[in-house]
Amino acid sequence: MNLVIEDVSKQYRGGHLALRNFSLTMKPGVLGLLGPNGAGKTTLMGILATITKATEGRVLWNGAEIAKNPDALRSVLGYLPQDFGVYPNLNAVEFLEYLAAVKGLDKATAARRIPELLELVNLTDARKRALGGYSGGMKQRVGIAQALLNDPQLLIVDEPTAGLDPEERVRFRNLLSDLSGERIVVLSTHIVSDVEATATDIALIANGTLVAHATPEALLLQVEGKVWEWVVPSGDLNEVRQRHQISSTNRRSDGVHVRVLGDEPPQGAQPVTPSLEDAYLFCLSRHRGGVAA
Amino acid sequence: MNRSRVLFHMVRADFLERVRRYSFLFTLGFSIYLGYAMYSGKINMQLGSYHGVANSAWLGSVVGLAGSVFLSLVGFYVVKNTIQRDRETRVGRILAATPMSRSFYTLSKALSNLAVLSAMILILAGAAIVIQLTHGGVGRISLFDLLSPILIFGLCAMSVTAAIAVLFETIPGLRGGVGNIAYFFLWCFLLNLSIRPLLTGQSPSVSTSMRDYTGITTISGQMQAQLHQLDPEYKGGSGFYIGSSHRGTKTFVWTGVKWNATIILSRIFWIGVAFCLTLIAAGLFDRFDPARETLSLKRSKKQAVLPKPDELDRLPIHIRETQLHASDLTPLVHGRSHVRFVALVLAELRLLLRGQHWWWYAVAAGLFVGCLFAPLDSARSGVILVAWLWPALLWSQLGTREAQFSTQAIIFSAPHAFPRQLLSSWAAGVVLALLTGGGLGLRLMLARDTDGLFGWVVAAIFIPALALALGVCTESRKPFEAVYTAWWYIGPLHQMRKLDFIGTQPTSSTPGLYLAASLMLLLVACLWRRGRLAHA
Numbered sequence: 171m172n173l174v175i176e177d178v179s180k181q182y183r184g185g186h187l188a189l190r191n192f193s194l195t196m197k198p199g200v201l202g203l204l205g206p207n208g209a210g211k212t213t214l215m216g217i218l219a220t221i222t223k224a225t226e227g228r229v230l231w232n233g234a235e236i237a238k239n240p241d242a243l244r245s246v247l248g249y250l251p252q253d254f255g256v257y258p259n260l261n262a263v264e265f266l267e268y269l270a271a272v273k274g275l276d277k278a279t280a281a282r283r284i285p286e287l288l289e290l291v292n293l294t295d296a297r298k299r300a301l302g303g304y305s306g307g308m309k310q311r312v313g314i315a316q317a318l319l320n321d322p323q324l325l326i327v328d329e330p331t332a333g334l335d336p337e338e339r340v341r342f343r344n345l346l347s348d349l350s351g352e353r354i355v356v357l358s359t360h361i362v363s364d365v366e367a368t369a370t371d372i373a374l375i376a377n378g379t380l381v382a383h384a385t386p387e388a389l390l391l392q393v394e395g396k397v398w399e400w401v402v403p404s405g406d407l408n409e410v411r412q413r414h415q416i417s418s419t420n421r422r423s424d425g426v427h428v429r430v431l432g433d434e435p436p437q438g439a440q441p442v443t444p445s446l447e448d449a450y451l452f453c454l455s456r457h458r459g460g461v462a463a
Numbered sequence: 464m465n466r467s468r469v470l471f472h473m474v475r476a477d478f479l480e481r482v483r484r485y486s487f488l489f490t491l492g493f494s495i496y497l498g499y500a501m502y503s504g505k506i507n508m509q510l511g512s513y514h515g516v517a518n519s520a521w522l523g524s525v526v527g528l529a530g531s532v533f534l535s536l537v538g539f540y541v542v543k544n545t546i547q548r549d550r551e552t553r554v555g556r557i558l559a560a561t562p563m564s565r566s567f568y569t570l571s572k573a574l575s576n577l578a579v580l581s582a583m584i585l586i587l588a589g590a591a592i593v594i595q596l597t598h599g600g601v602g603r604i605s606l607f608d609l610l611s612p613i614l615i616f617g618l619c620a621m622s623v624t625a626a627i628a629v630l631f632e633t634i635p636g637l638r639g640g641v642g643n644i645a646y647f648f649l650w651c652f653l654l655n656l657s658i659r660p661l662l663t664g665q666s667p668s669v670s671t672s673m674r675d676y677t678g679i680t681t682i683s684g685q686m687q688a689q690l691h692q693l694d695p696e697y698k699g700g701s702g703f704y705i706g707s708s709h710r711g712t713k714t715f716v717w718t719g720v721k722w723n724a725t726i727i728l729s730r731i732f733w734i735g736v737a738f739c740l741t742l743i744a745a746g747l748f749d750r751f752d753p754a755r756e757t758l759s760l761k762r763s764k765k766q767a768v769l770p771k772p773d774e775l776d777r778l779p780i781h782i783r784e785t786q787l788h789a790s791d792l793t794p795l796v797h798g799r800s801h802v803r804f805v806a807l808v809l810a811e812l813r814l815l816l817r818g819q820h821w822w823w824y825a826v827a828a829g830l831f832v833g834c835l836f837a838p839l840d841s842a843r844s845g846v847i848l849v850a851w852l853w854p855a856l857l858w859s860q861l862g863t864r865e866a867q868f869s870t871q872a873i874i875f876s877a878p879h880a881f882p883r884q885l886l887s888s889w890a891a892g893v894v895l896a897l898l899t900g901g902g903l904g905l906r907l908m909l910a911r912d913t914d915g916l917f918g919w920v921v922a923a924i925f926i927p928a929l930a931l932a933l934g935v936c937t938e939s940r941k942p943f944e945a946v947y948t949a950w951w952y953i954g955p956l957h958q959m960r961k962l963d964f965i966g967t968q969p970t971s972s973t974p975g976l977y978l979a980a981s982l983m984l985l986l987v988a989c990l991w992r993r994g995r996l997a998h999a
Binding site: 216219220221222223241244245247249251253254255256257258259260264267268269271272273274275276277279282283286287289290313316318320321345348349 | 789793806872997
């Protein structure tokens with residue numbers, strides 16, 4: 171099972187180039203697609219989900235080009251779009267029954283899977299309520315349930331934790347980890363902690379191009395020995411910002427604890443264990459031509 | 464910033480937002496078509512066997528009247544979405560948090576509506592000039608004679624239309640499809656009020672002028688008076704005719720509208736009516752209060768029973784912890800393709816009917832029984848008309864629901880969703896027609912009236928096909944609601960041959976034509992949807 175993206179570019183009307191010669195090969199596991207807002211993640215998700223067409227290049231699902239036979243992929247695809255709606259007059263069961271019919275699930279399978287999925291996303295007790303009365307997080311969970319209806323081999327989730335409270339976010343991360351195995355899961359997000367918790371592979375995307383594709387460990391290795399922390403008086407913070415690539419700041423009673431990226435340590439700084447967020451910022455900074463010194 | 468500047472910017476922003484949408488091109492297209500129809504003589508005005516020579520006065524009067532009569536109908540459907548758009552885009556909630564008053568907001572919306580409608584009127588004015596310059600126009604162009612009826616009568620009628628549109632948007636029950644259908648009948652009523660003095664031969668007076676919101680009685684009355692002086696044999700009568708075959712054989716020189724204080728006062732009166740309607744709308748406007756929105760939706764029966772906001776707060780998000788894991792889910796055997804067309808049709812039918820209250824079914828059942836037990840002629844030309852107007856707001860969902868509720872990405876990423884989902888949606892509409900009009904179907908079957916039965920089946924096929932095609936092409940429910948109501952009124956209700964898609968009389972029934980039209984509409988819907996999908 172593999173999904174191959176070959177030199178894909180996407181240009182919208184008006185000339186905006188959302189993706190440029192993007193290539194990537196995915197195998198079973200969770201691929202975390204990380205990138206800043208406007209990087210091209212949602213465009214890529216749309217192409218993989220057969221919602222939009224690439225202007226150039228091709229996408230191959232198990233060797234077959236999806237543009238030529240999209241239904242071959244669609245029958246094994248689960249897709250949770252970033253922005254989606256529900257029919258407000260239906261309840262969760264009816265909505266999933268409708269989508270099961272659209273996706274071509276047989277009646278018996280749909281009847282078994284729908285209650286299971288509602289239980290999985292913790293909506294069993296709210297299943298009879300009209301979706302119009304659901305909160306944003308509950309609608310998001312209905313979206314997750316519909317994406318899993320057909321037991322997808324390719325699961326694409328675009329910003330899935332948006333609108334979820336911290337507890338539900340943790341549950342969803344665990345669910346994604348559970349789901350990985352003999353399927354490809356593409357998790358698009360700009361929340362590094364979501365990827366950190368679940369991804370077996372990470373692809374960094376910026377300005378429509380692939381910045382890096384590696385395991386989390388390999389990305390962390392890239393930034394090993396390049397993360398430093400030291401305490402500065404709060405009055406000096408602006409000067410530090412201008413001279414260094416800051417990863418994070420924390421105000422404490424003894425001053426501001428500043429975490430910076432760079433090949434050489436600032437005077438008085440101590441090396442610290444890098445996080446994935448450090449690696450992400452480091453790669454983006456390098457891609458933009460920023461100096462991490 | 465002073466109030467007039469704020470008002471200017473609100474109207475400007477709203478106007479720009481509208482005119483930069485593709486749908487505005489359709490709006491302009493309609494005005495251009497109306498201008499062309501008059502240019503080519505497809506729409507013309509005649510008084511008995513007379514029509515005017517194409518001088519500035521005649522062209523200005525005719526184009527002005529056509530604008531105020533036709534655009535007051537079409538324009539309503541064009542502009543009735545301004546508050547809805549603020550609601551959908553959530554811009555309304557930002558505006559609600561500003562010091563802006565409700566009357567200020569509704570006034571800005573009415574003015575913005577008027578700006579859009581004025582753009583349509585100005586196109587007609589341009590068309591009038593082009594007609595006189597290029598199409599055998601007589602005499603010199605007199606800009607006053609040409610433009611004054613267009614601007615004075617046209618803009619006045621548009622101001623009323625703009626205000627009614629805002630008013631409808633602030634009344635929960637009229638905000639949606641019910642309002643779209645109700646406006647057609649309101650327009651008929653206002654037009655009738657306007658035109659009645661002409662039909663009854665009342666002489667012009669302050670009262671007739673005040674009732675004449677389109678200006679048709681005022682202008683036609685003056686034209687008739689002039690003709691009476693020119694030709695004592697002239698017996699009166701005037702009207703708009705669609706189709707070039709109705710052109711009058713005799714000509715006369717229309718010297719133009721004789722403006723007087725009564726006409727000006729009557730226009731000021733109607734502008735005042737528009738202003739009052741805007742103020743009433745301000746009183747009814749909910750200022751995007753979510754609590755009132757929920758209440759409004761419940762009142763308008765557009766939603767299933769939703770929890771009140773305070774109930775929503777109490778709704779447990781984490782009801783209980785589940786022990787189920789992804790690995791416990793029933794596995795699926797991939798590679799088996801199920802074509803569940805019937806299941807999908809039933810699911811679409813359920814989606815259509817969902818949210819209807821018991822009384823909707825009670826009325827539908829009553830109409831079914833009415834068709835079954837009324838005398839066959841009455842059932843065929845009377846009860847069935849109501850039975851097939853009743854579900855109009857359900858048919859108008861066809862082809863639009865996916866866009867309206869943003870479910871396209873989910874649905875169109877399913878295997879074989881095109882054309883299966885589209886056709887099953889249409890089939891659900893046909894089932895709905897067969898059910899609601901089923902009483903007549905049974906009667907025709909029992910009477911062994913095969914022609915009548917064929918016409919009935921074709922109508923049940925045609926109505927959802929029209930809804931689907933308009934829905935898919937426009938992604939809006941309004942076009943079907945407006946077109947269907949007008950068509951229903953002109954064709955079946957008045958038993959006009961070729962337009963009577965229900966076949967209310969054997970003489971007006973043309974089922975073969977409508978069967979072909981249905982197939983064409985389905986083809987259009989499929990091609991349009993296919994064009995919109997990346998991978999169909």
